[in-house]
Amino acid sequence: MATASIVPVPASHLDAARDAEPATTAANAAMAARLPFDDVADFETAKRGLIAEIPEGIVRTATGTVLWNLGEYAFIDGELAPSTVNPSLWRMARLNMANGLFKVTDRLYQLRGFDLANMTVIEGDTGLILIDPLTTADIARAALAHYFAHRPKKPVVAVIYTHSHIDHYGGVRGVIDEADVKAGRAAVIAPNGFMEAASGENVLAGLPMARRAQFQFGYLLPRGAKGQVDAGLGKGAARGTPGLIAPTQLIVAPVEEHTIDGVRIVFQLAPETEAPAEMHMFYPDFSVLNMAENACPLLHNFIPLRGAVARDPRVWSKYIDDAIAMYGPKTDVLIGQHHWPTWGREAIVDYLEAQRDLYKHIHDQTLRYMNKGWRPAEIAEAIELPKGLDARWSVRGYYGTVSHNVKAVYQRYLSWYDGNPCNLHPLPPAPAAKKFVEYMGGAAAVISRARADFAKGEYRWVAQVMKEVVYADSTNKEARALCADALEQMGYQAESATWRNAFLYGAQELRHGVFQMPARALMSADTLAGLATDAFFDMVGTRLDPAKAAGLSMVLNWHFTDRAEKLALTLKHCTLTYRMGEWSKAAAASITMSRATLDAIVLGKTTGQEAMASGALGIEGDPTRFAALFGMLDRPGSMMFDILTA
Ligand SMILES: [Zn+2]
Numbered sequence: 001m002a003t004a005s006i007v008p009v010p011a012s013h014l015d016a017a018r019d020a021e022p023a024t025t026a027a028n029a030a031m032a033a034r035l036p037f038d039d040v041a042d043f044e045t046a047k048r049g050l051i052a053e054i055p056e057g058i059v060r061t062a063t064g065t066v067l068w069n070l071g072e073y074a075f076i077d078g079e080l081a082p083s084t085v086n087p088s089l090w091r092m093a094r095l096n097m098a099n100g101l102f103k104v105t106d107r108l109y110q111l112r113g114f115d116l117a118n119m120t121v122i123e124g125d126t127g128l129i130l131i132d133p134l135t136t137a138d139i140a141r142a143a144l145a146h147y148f149a150h151r152p153k154k155p156v157v158a159v160i161y162t163h164s165h166i167d168h169y170g171g172v173r174g175v176i177d178e179a180d181v182k183a184g185r186a187a188v189i190a191p192n193g194f195m196e197a198a199s200g201e202n203v204l205a206g207l208p209m210a211r212r213a214q215f216q217f218g219y220l221l222p223r224g225a226k227g228q229v230d231a232g233l234g235k236g237a238a239r240g241t242p243g244l245i246a247p248t249q250l251i252v253a254p255v256e257e258h259t260i261d262g263v264r265i266v267f268q269l270a271p272e273t274e275a276p277a278e279m280h281m282f283y284p285d286f287s288v289l290n291m292a293e294n295a296c297p298l299l300h301n302f303i304p305l306r307g308a309v310a311r312d313p314r315v316w317s318k319y320i321d322d323a324i325a326m327y328g329p330k331t332d333v334l335i336g337q338h339h340w341p342t343w344g345r346e347a348i349v350d351y352l353e354a355q356r357d358l359y360k361h362i363h364d365q366t367l368r369y370m371n372k373g374w375r376p377a378e379i380a381e382a383i384e385l386p387k388g389l390d391a392r393w394s395v396r397g398y399y400g401t402v403s404h405n406v407k408a409v410y411q412r413y414l415s416w417y418d419g420n421p422c423n424l425h426p427l428p429p430a431p432a433a434k435k436f437v438e439y440m441g442g443a444a445a446v447i448s449r450a451r452a453d454f455a456k457g458e459y460r461w462v463a464q465v466m467k468e469v470v471y472a473d474s475t476n477k478e479a480r481a482l483c484a485d486a487l488e489q490m491g492y493q494a495e496s497a498t499w500r501n502a503f504l505y506g507a508q509e510l511r512h513g514v515f516q517m518p519a520r521a522l523m524s525a526d527t528l529a530g531l532a533t534d535a536f537f538d539m540v541g542t543r544l545d546p547a548k549a550a551g552l553s554m555v556l557n558w559h560f561t562d563r564a565e566k567l568a569l570t571l572k573h574c575t576l577t578y579r580m581g582e583w584s585k586a587a588a589a590s591i592t593m594s595r596a597t598l599d600a601i602v603l604g605k606t607t608g609q610e611a612m613a614s615g616a617l618g619i620e621g622d623p624t625r626f627a628a629l630f631g632m633l634d635r636p637g638s639m640m641f642d643i644l645t646a
Contacts, residue, residue, distance in 0.1 A: 006069050006239065009220050009508075009515050016511050017226035017504075018485060020083035020492050023457025027493045032087040036391055042297070046098040046340040051109075051150050053100035059114060059142040059238075067138055067239055068114060070099060072223040082225040084492045089500060092298070092398045093230035095340070101146055104341055105286050105333055107263075109151065111143040116234040117167040118337050119143050120290065122283070124261025127157035131281075131290065132168040132337045133175045136240030140171025157261045161190040161247065162292035162337055163278035164197035170242025173526075178245055187260070190247035190277070191269055197276035198244065199531050201308060203523060203539055211639045213306040218501030220515050221508060226488075228504070232298060232399030232497035233338045244526040251279055255326070268326065270294055270319035272312045274301075280323050287332040289348070295320055295355040296338050297393065301400035302362075302408035305498050310412035313405070317360035324352045351394055358395045361385065362402060366409035375418045380406040401496045430646035433471035443469050447478050454486060459493075462486035467644075470510070474645035483644075484510040506644055514640050521603075528599045533565050536598075537578045540633065546574035548632040556625055557583040557590035560598070571629070589621035 005011065020028070057070030076097060081090030099113020107123040119140065120131035133140040144156075156176050161169045172188070180186040202209070214220055217236055218228035228236070251267040258265055266282040274293045281290040293300070294316060302311045328349045334342040342351050362383065369379040380403040389395055417424065426432060440446050446469050450462045466483035469476055484507035491503030509515075531539070549571060556569045568584035570577050583590065597616045600606045608626055611617035619626055 005072060005222075006066055007072075007220065007222055008517075009222065009512075011222045011224075013508055013512055014222045014224050014226050017084075017507075018488060021454075021457065021489050023459075024489045024492045025083045026457075028081065028083060028086055031495065032081070035088055035396075036393075037087070037091070039393065042095055042340070042393060045343070046095050048340070048343070049103040050098070051101045051103055052146070054113060054146065057099065059139055061138050067136070068142075070097065070113065070235065073097060073229070073235060075223070075225055076229060084226050085229055086493055086495045086500070088396055088495045089230065089398060089497055091393070092232065092396075092497070096230055096234050098340065101150055104335060105288060108283070108286050108288055108333075108335075109147065110335065110341075111147060112340070113234070114143040114146075115139050115167060115171075115238040116231060116236060116338070117293075118335075118339075120335065120337065121147055121151075122263055123151070123154070124157055124263050127155040127261055129158045129160065129260055129263060129265075130156055130175055131160045132162055133159055134171035135167045135238045135242055136171050137174030137243055138171075138240055139238040140174030142174075144175050156186055158187040158189060159245075160265075160281070161188070161194060162281070162290070163191065163275035164194050164201070165275050165293070166198075166202065166242050167237055168293075168337060169198070169244060171238075172245045173243040176245070181245055181248060187249055188245055188247045189249045189251065189258075189260075191267075191271070191279040192250050192252045193271065193277040194247055194250065195530055195532065196535070199527065199535050200276065203527065203531060203535065204542055205307065206523065207636065207639045208641075209306045209308075211641060211643070215502040215505050215643075216305040216498045218497075218505050221501065221505050226492075226504075228501055230398075230497040231501070233293075233296065241521075241524050242526070243524065244530045246530055266327075268319070268323060270316075273316040273319055274311065276309070280319070282323075282327040282331070284330065287330055288335060289323065289327045289331040289333070290335050290337070291320070291323065291352075292337050294336075295323075295334070295352055296336055296399070297340075297351075298398040299358060299395055299400045299402065299405070301498075302405040303411070304400075305404070305502055310408050312412065313359040313363040313409065317356045317363070320352055320356040320359070324349055324356065328352065354389060354392055354395055357389060358385070361389070362405050363409055366406045367413070370410060370414065375420075376407045376410040379410065380404070397496045399496065399498055401499060429471050433468040433646065436468045437472040443473065443476055443479060447482060450482055450486075454482065457489075459486040459489045463490065470644065471646045474642075480510045484508075509644050514642065517638070517640055519636075519638055525599070525603055528602060529596075533560060533563065533567065533595065534578070534580055536595075537567070537569060537576065541576040543633040543636075544571075544574065544576055545632055545634050549574045552628075552632075554625055554628075555584045555587045556629065557587040559583075559590070559592040560595040561592060562594040562596055565595075569629075571632075587621065589619050589623065589625040591626055592618040592620075 058066060059068035060066055076093050081087040102110045104110055109121040111119040115134040117132055117134060119134055122129040159172055159176055176186045181188055217231050221228040254269050256267045264284050268280040270278045270280055278292055280292055302313055331348050334348040342348050365383050366379055383402055383406055437443055450465055454462045463483055463486040466479050469479035470483055487503045488507040491500045494500040553572045559566050566583055567578050567580045568582055593616055597611050601608055
């Protein structure tokens, strides 16, 4: 395999990586002894039905840029994990190398290993039904081309988004033409609330989420036994700009059956589970159940490390149980939009019951301890999966962990605040750290003690205390190095790919500094176009700089001609609010244009002046108010803000 790197940081960063310390080697050996490594059934299942792997393991753009390269993972080749990788994670890292076009059953195929998620292909009577077109158009196009290299070429008649996460819809433009959608030649089907959810999570808090996702997925870590080995759900997410075509049909009833191109599909809505808008599907003609992302062969996240609104594991478990009850007795193959299928009715029900109980157990036990007055970190330390459940590969914490999922349950019910008023108004990190280090006798004394603890293998504590020294003085090279060393050993020991990535990427930033990425666009044109107008003005409100709006009040009327929408936007108390559906008599100006024109101005494709000159933008009243509003807004900043230093 060719080895063109798709990671923008130099592979030489791995030179600074240290070996596994004895305590890490011992911890990983203990894990190897504890888990049922003689159960290798998943390795056969992950390859079952393989028709053809991705040629060379590489996906390129039309101009030859490498977008995806499994060759970078060629080091993942033996059964035995290196001492720098948790053996259980190593197992998943090997399984996630299975890639290519797979036949699941007659008329149902999956493209796996092109991206984080799978694209499922159902062969209808006249064309194809595609489920979840991956993250970017280039990747989705390449995956579909791989399918066509081995199966008859047919038009795509429908795309189904199982849920509102970008690895499940962002590549839609690579597999269908919007003109075909508009002309009714291709349907786009999604669960109720899809558009609101897709913009909700990714727009208002998109920038810090993207920054934190670098830690979760380890995008900027070199691949290697001392670097990124996996992302839990797959090897990683494809690069490029995601797109979006809005659904033409929403599934709104709890259960709906439709026949699409001759194929019966029973949709089961499962909102507020792994995503705010998500649905399962049962295909009675094939006896196949598709659980979307609600029953992957791992412990998923109640809140991912990138950050999200806390999910509800109670209803998540309930929807899995509903699926067992409704479809379990009729299902021969279980598929998901990540990983490999499960075959056999008994095995499927057994697998789903384990998933159901996994989420419910963590939820219930966290609440049991909360009701005894335990604090989040104490509960996280106390809860273990019950014997019998914890030895199943399909519930291991490759993506989520029991530890951070417990904290998510606590947050969902009782918030970030643990109830101790000493934690209600503490000093912020940097001034607190300066005091800590001063009280502890200065940085040199703290480092010296932490070195002794490092030698004893107490990496969690070393990272915890070195964090204070680094926050107190980010130029302290010794503290940064020791903190990095501790995080690194924690990464080597982590079973969760996301924890490993976060620890190792933290170490990399402490050693090499924050990698500077080119400024990020506010959002893609598709995301902006997909944003409802109220959601658009919600976003505008989050960019208002109070210093620039100080003392100002005004009302602006808006009329978006292409969407037949009117609203009145009020600036008062350095805060923007709006009323949809009405104009105010008190407005300083009334602005008429299309949303498309507004979007073009926001994206910098045109300016307000140009739009006025061309007649695309009309302003009645005070014409300076429109520019004044834009002048009060923050420009989006660089997402590469400091995390490990104050
Ligand atoms: Zn996904």
